[in-house]
Amino acid sequence: MADNKKMVEEITSRDVDFAKWYTDIVKKAELIEYSGVKGCMVIRPYGYAIWENIQKSLDKRFKETGHENVYMPMFIPESLLNKEKDHVVGFAPEVAWVTHGGSEELTERLCVRPTSEVLFCEHYANVVKSYRDLPKLYNQWCSVVRWEKTTRPFLRSREFLWQEGHTAHATEEEAWAETEKMLDVYADFCKEDLNMPVIKGRKTESDKFAGAVATYCIEALMHDGKALQAGTSHYFGDGFAKAFDITFTDKDNTIKHVHQTSWGVSTRLIGGIIMAHGDDNGLVLPPNVAPVQVVIIPIAQHKEGVLDKARELLERLKNAGFRVKLDDSDNAAGWKFAEYEMKGVPLRLEIGPKDIEQNQCVIVRRDNREKSFVSLDNLENEVTQTMQKFADGIYQKSLDNIKNRTYTCTTMNDIISAIDKNGDGFVKAMWCGEEACEDEVKDKTGVGSRCIPFDQGGDVPSNKCVCCGKPADKLIYWGKAY
Amino acid sequence: MADNKKMVEEITSRDVDFAKWYTDIVKKAELIEYSGVKGCMVIRPYGYAIWENIQKSLDKRFKETGHENVYMPMFIPESLLNKEKDHVVGFAPEVAWVTHGGSEELTERLCVRPTSEVLFCEHYANVVKSYRDLPKLYNQWCSVVRWEKTTRPFLRSREFLWQEGHTAHATEEEAWAETEKMLDVYADFCKEDLNMPVIKGRKTESDKFAGAVATYCIEALMHDGKALQAGTSHYFGDGFAKAFDITFTDKDNTIKHVHQTSWGVSTRLIGGIIMAHGDDNGLVLPPNVAPVQVVIIPIAQHKEGVLDKARELLERLKNAGFRVKLDDSDNAAGWKFAEYEMKGVPLRLEIGPKDIEQNQCVIVRRDNREKSFVSLDNLENEVTQTMQKFADGIYQKSLDNIKNRTYTCTTMNDIISAIDKNGDGFVKAMWCGEEACEDEVKDKTGVGSRCIPFDQGGDVPSNKCVCCGKPADKLIYWGKAY
Numbered sequence: 001m002a003d004n005k006k007m008v009e010e011i012t013s014r015d016v017d018f019a020k021w022y023t024d025i026v027k028k029a030e031l032i033e034y035s036g037v038k039g040c041m042v043i044r045p046y047g048y049a050i051w052e053n054i055q056k057s058l059d060k061r062f063k064e065t066g067h068e069n070v071y072m073p074m075f076i077p078e079s080l081l082n083k084e085k086d087h088v089v090g091f092a093p094e095v096a097w098v099t100h101g102g103s104e105e106l107t108e109r110l111c112v113r114p115t116s117e118v119l120f121c122e123h124y125a126n127v128v129k130s131y132r133d134l135p136k137l138y139n140q141w142c143s144v145v146r147w148e149k150t151t152r153p154f155l156r157s158r159e160f161l162w163q164e165g166h167t168a169h170a171t172e173e174e175a176w177a178e179t180e181k182m183l184d185v186y187a188d189f190c191k192e193d194l195n196m197p198v199i200k201g202r203k204t205e206s207d208k209f210a211g212a213v214a215t216y217c218i219e220a221l222m223h224d225g226k227a228l229q230a231g232t233s234h235y236f237g238d239g240f241a242k243a244f245d246i247t248f249t250d251k252d253n254t255i256k257h258v259h260q261t262s263w264g265v266s267t268r269l270i271g272g273i274i275m276a277h278g279d280d281n282g283l284v285l286p287p288n289v290a291p292v293q294v295v296i297i298p299i300a301q302h303k304e305g306v307l308d309k310a311r312e313l314l315e316r317l318k319n320a321g322f323r324v325k326l327d328d329s330d331n332a333a334g335w336k337f338a339e340y341e342m343k344g345v346p347l348r349l350e351i352g353p354k355d356i357e358q359n360q361c362v363i364v365r366r367d368n369r370e371k372s373f374v375s376l377d378n379l380e381n382e383v384t385q386t387m388q389k390f391a392d393g394i395y396q397k398s399l400d401n402i403k404n405r406t407y408t409c410t411t412m413n414d415i416i417s418a419i420d421k422n423g424d425g426f427v428k429a430m431w432c433g434e435e436a437c438e439d440e441v442k443d444k445t446g447v448g449s450r451c452i453p454f455d456q457g458g459d460v461p462s463n464k465c466v467c468c469g470k471p472a473d474k475l476i477y478w479g480k481a482y
Numbered sequence: 483m484a485d486n487k488k489m490v491e492e493i494t495s496r497d498v499d500f501a502k503w504y505t506d507i508v509k510k511a512e513l514i515e516y517s518g519v520k521g522c523m524v525i526r527p528y529g530y531a532i533w534e535n536i537q538k539s540l541d542k543r544f545k546e547t548g549h550e551n552v553y554m555p556m557f558i559p560e561s562l563l564n565k566e567k568d569h570v571v572g573f574a575p576e577v578a579w580v581t582h583g584g585s586e587e588l589t590e591r592l593c594v595r596p597t598s599e600v601l602f603c604e605h606y607a608n609v610v611k612s613y614r615d616l617p618k619l620y621n622q623w624c625s626v627v628r629w630e631k632t633t634r635p636f637l638r639s640r641e642f643l644w645q646e647g648h649t650a651h652a653t654e655e656e657a658w659a660e661t662e663k664m665l666d667v668y669a670d671f672c673k674e675d676l677n678m679p680v681i682k683g684r685k686t687e688s689d690k691f692a693g694a695v696a697t698y699c700i701e702a703l704m705h706d707g708k709a710l711q712a713g714t715s716h717y718f719g720d721g722f723a724k725a726f727d728i729t730f731t732d733k734d735n736t737i738k739h740v741h742q743t744s745w746g747v748s749t750r751l752i753g754g755i756i757m758a759h760g761d762d763n764g765l766v767l768p769p770n771v772a773p774v775q776v777v778i779i780p781i782a783q784h785k786e787g788v789l790d791k792a793r794e795l796l797e798r799l800k801n802a803g804f805r806v807k808l809d810d811s812d813n814a815a816g817w818k819f820a821e822y823e824m825k826g827v828p829l830r831l832e833i834g835p836k837d838i839e840q841n842q843c844v845i846v847r848r849d850n851r852e853k854s855f856v857s858l859d860n861l862e863n864e865v866t867q868t869m870q871k872f873a874d875g876i877y878q879k880s881l882d883n884i885k886n887r888t889y890t891c892t893t894m895n896d897i898i899s900a901i902d903k904n905g906d907g908f909v910k911a912m913w914c915g916e917e918a919c920e921d922e923v924k925d926k927t928g929v930g931s932r933c934i935p936f937d938q939g940g941d942v943p944s945n946k947c948v949c950c951g952k953p954a955d956k957l958i959y960w961g962k963a964y
Binding site: 033035036037040041042043044045048049051052068069070071072073074075076077080092093094095096097098099100101102103110112119122123126127138142143145147158159161 | 517518519523524525526527530550551552553554555557562575577579580581601604605608620624625627640641643
């Protein structure tokens with residue numbers, strides 16, 4: 001266990017310095033490496049494999065809900081970006097500009113897409129003619145660039161990977177329904193595949209996407225009590241359609257503008273996984289996105305029959321559909337334990353001479369180190385069940401974190417003292433709807449508005465604005481955010 | 483059939499104007515749409531679905547051969563691009579330069595990756611320390627940018643999608659073996675999944691990749707007799723390793739440079755599919771990458787029982803693992819026939835009242851319109867077999883095209899008259915190895931060197947250079963190329 005301790009000591013403790021703990025993990029679990037360009041990261045095989053699993057699950061969900069994948073150019077001419085006024089104001093300050101192709105200066109500079117609304121709009125204007133062409137339910141997987149000043153791996157980087165859905169509909173109702181449906185898809189995905197509970201809600205006016213009528217979002221809570229906006233779904237109405245002249249001839253033979261939505265999640269989700277589930281021993285990965293779900297570690301592997309048996313179990317679990325790895329390297333078992341704990345592998349399977357004698361193996365859960373002896377006759381079932389318990393366990397722990405760190409407040413002093421006493425978390429407080437109050441709460445207490453939750457029921461704190469005391473009918477979640 | 487004819491007439495005939503035929507198809511089969519940026523295209527759902535199938539098959543092949551996916555930044559600082567001298571000379575003239583982030587001018591301009599050798603090298607220099615860290619077998623799927631003057635959808639565009647493998651090895655032998663292995667993976671893929679035969683060979687010195695010791699390639703022949711470089715695999719030796727200082731401590735405790743390779747294929751393959759298999763009725767898609775493999779068209783679909791039966795067959799074929807579509811729209815059957823011929827769907831299944839009575843359906847092959855009556859009792863097997871015959875058929879047709887259009891020549895006049903008489907094609911002729919002769923052949927006959935085929939056997943035309951007449955031991959394929 002000496003090696004084990006040494007390895008573990010290399011990570012800063014979560015409670016000592018959460019930010020340092022985070023960067024230790026992304027580096028030491030080999031998720032990323034920095035590159036020569038500030039804010040651009042190399043996503044290494046272990047990190048990229050998590051993203052591939054996220055993609056696979058989301059892509060399936062998108063296709064099941066009728067969406068098709070496309071690919072738009074990465075460049076946006078400046079004049080095209082300028083077409084929708086709110087949108088350009090929101091994005092122009094943070095785009096990267098291409099000014100030269102080879103040795104020639106371009107006649108019009110091009111920005112590297114920060115998001116692709118305007119490209120989809122230009123395309124829809126070209127190809128949508130009749131109600132028969134609707135809805136257009138498109139998605140693309142790509143990288144986008146936003147020239148951020150301060151950057152952190154996965155959470156805020158100048159280039160990041162994401163998907164962006166862009167849809168066009170004949171009616172307002174259909175577009176609203178799409179906006180809601182995709183938020184539900186994200187929330188279900190976060191629950192089922194990331195084992196990460198989220199709050200579904202709507203952003204305030206000051207916080208919505210540039211060019212949107214409404215922005216819906218899912219907000220997760222990290223271990224340190226800070227919120228993470230994990231995904232957004234925007235309703236555009238016909239604002240973009242009017243700016244880009246996207247019209248169609250409807251069944252009644254009149255010409256109408258389409259109604260649009262867009263929605264996206266990004267590699268930021270990996271940051272969410274790290275901070276929602278990780279601990280002082282490293283990553284803790286949800287089974288559905290873990291590159292390795294079970295690691296087999298042979299004990300006393302030089303003894304006759306041990307490696308053979310380990311390989312047999314490897315094959316059995318592979319055949320049962322698990323992502324499984326056998327580490328038969330000559331590193332010490334203790335080193336291996338620490339290594340795969342660091343990498344967040346959900347289950348560790350130990351098999352040694354004594355186990356073989358008794359036709360059993362040992363299974364250890366990554367989250368709570370609970371150990372169980374499992375008959376080899378029943379291996380596949382036991383692994384399935386223990387994996388499910390693990391997934392339920394980390395979900396429940398995240399849910400408890402939200403429960404323990406949600407503070408219901410009626411005054412600004414309430415907010416300050418709740419956070420002072422219990423640390424960061426979600427603050428539930430009423431709001432009158434005035435932007436001035438929203439700003440004042442942030443200035444005086446440090447928490448910004450996260451979202452107006454769809455679920456407005458339960459323990460509504462009062463009927464007065466937490467800031468101005470005037471009548472208020474909006475329950476809002478506030479918090480510090482990544 | 484009136485609609486059918488009308489639709490078909492919209493495509494320019496292949497033999498009248500091959501270039502126009504090509505652009506007609508990419509547009510009318512809805513593979514791409516042009517965007518506002520010259521040379522950047524919108525890949526539409528039908529085109530992107532082909533790419534997704536290509537990706538799925540190749541990605542599986544890469545993983546089976548031990549490769550892992552990663553993601554590198556899209557930006558390369560100018561100083562990093564400049565590190566390997568041959569490489570920068572090859573690529574700098576055709577890169578897009580980012581000079582501003584938001585409103586600020588960058589202190590060093592960044593190019594949008596035209597290929598990522600230098601990024602992988604920088605990363606390998608960071609993470610490779612010991613022989614235990616080798617080999618590194620990395621691949622990435624991304625888009626790259628090359629500021630081409632003349633552009634054509636899929637064949638030559640300013641932005642295109644591709645994969646680029648980058649590997650680092652402890653020994654020269656291992657790196658050579660990797661270079662060859664990946665060329666074989668590409669050739670097998672072209673044969674099995676694209677039903678497109680290719681010639682495997684090596685590029686001449688003047689034609690190799692900027693910075694490579696050797697470039698291997700696969701060359702396909704299009705319907706019009708022009709060659710298409712469909713994929714390349716490069717052996718780098720330790721040239722990049724020296725420029726980027728990528729060293730490792732070997733087993734013998736000495737410090738050595740790694741040996742590297744890179745290899746790639748791109749959305750250009752879609753251009754290859756179009757031009758290898760397509761005809762005057764539109765696309766002809768290889769079953770393994772076709773978004774729809776079987777289209778079911780109900781005949782007299784208003785009659786009782788027809789649509790029910792069509793839906794039953796849809797479910798049966800879906801369950802058998804086929805990508806299948808039922809078109810129950812109210813368009814005329816003739817219109818549908820033409821539409822799915824245009825879209826290159828391998829098999830059309832017709833089912834009408836008379837067929838139902840006789841417990842059969844009609845299956846029509848897209849390539850030769852061969853019609854067969856198939857008992858519904860045996861549907862899945864018949865579809866499997868007919869699909870295989872279709873795949874074999876288009877492969878054989880492409881192979882025949884190569885055979886019919888390969889001209890063995892011993893003099894320059896031979897070359898000129900062979901092409902004059904038979905049209906473009908592969909010219910097989912000996913070469914002394916002098917660049918001057920290579921240039922002269924191109925200047926005087928119009929055909930450039932395509933590759934020195936691995937297979938040097940068979941009907942070697944002579945032992946003298948086709949140009950200078952001096953002794954020559956290299957058989958070479960020449961041709962005009964996309």
